Amino acid sequence: MHEVLLVAASFLACAVEMVEALTIVLAVGVTRGWRSAIMGTAAALGALALAVAALGPALALLPIDTLRLFVGGILLVFGLQWLRKAILRASGFKALRNEDAAFAESERAARAATRYGSGVDWYTFVVSFKGVLLEGLEVAFIVVALGGAQHSIALAAAGALAAAVVVLIAGLAVHRPLSRVPENTLKYGVGVMLTTFGIFWAGEGAGLRWPGNDASLVGLLAYVLGTSALLVSMLRRRRKLLAPTGAAA
């Protein structure tokens, strides 16, 4: 059960971040040329691979309970942050991410930037590098945290890699931002899963014995999902009440 949820969480988190990174790379690639965009992407992927390769084995050296307490705590805080934003988006209190709008904005900025010489286009390189590195850092963090707490980085990395391949193929096929991907729903799912793993591992690391052992992970998942759905429902009602005052207009 652990393994399936771990791969699923890693896959979803990576898919979400890959869609965002793809939007940036596509925008500069289509507007200013693919050579520098691909070089920037490759350089960022190399830096990320180095970070995971360095951090992964280092985490494996720590005692499992200490690791779960630390990683569980970080995942819980990180997951709550995702879930909080997802609840606010789902209830209409925060703007949904729109890949078409993000693509148009990146494209506009890329057209406006000056081009120097005929070699490497440094604007394209840097924008691609930065986009992939920042979005990828989140994936690397999740892969290392999820995989590290379970002492199975390879499993988490496999989930992330599968998502990267799927999004890349889809991006190459359509040559447009993947605006049809239900990105905000995926983010909601990632928030629920990260929070669930955070509760479970922080508890185990703190010395808890969960009722039902590993099976409690499913119960926790249902609990976090139920709690967040209730909050969304509560906030939607609140938004309707606020509407006449202009706050939700």
Added chain:
Amino acid sequence: MTHLRTFGKFWYDFIVGDDWRVAVGAAVAIALTYVAAHQGANWWWLLPLAVTALLTISVRGATQPEVAEAVTDDEWGL
């Protein structure tokens, strides 16, 4: 120093995000769980309850009329 501050801010925004009270509350709940477990009490219910309480307080705070980032969107479906 500026780079160090930028680096620290990046990680703070990345992990803690918009509401530091959630991070502090989660840390307190984990610490209480740890202390209880090492005193022989298996308070497995504490962390799930803390999550509900923290999320509720945080999203209620963020949706007060004076701070709410209101948008119109009816496309979302759970």
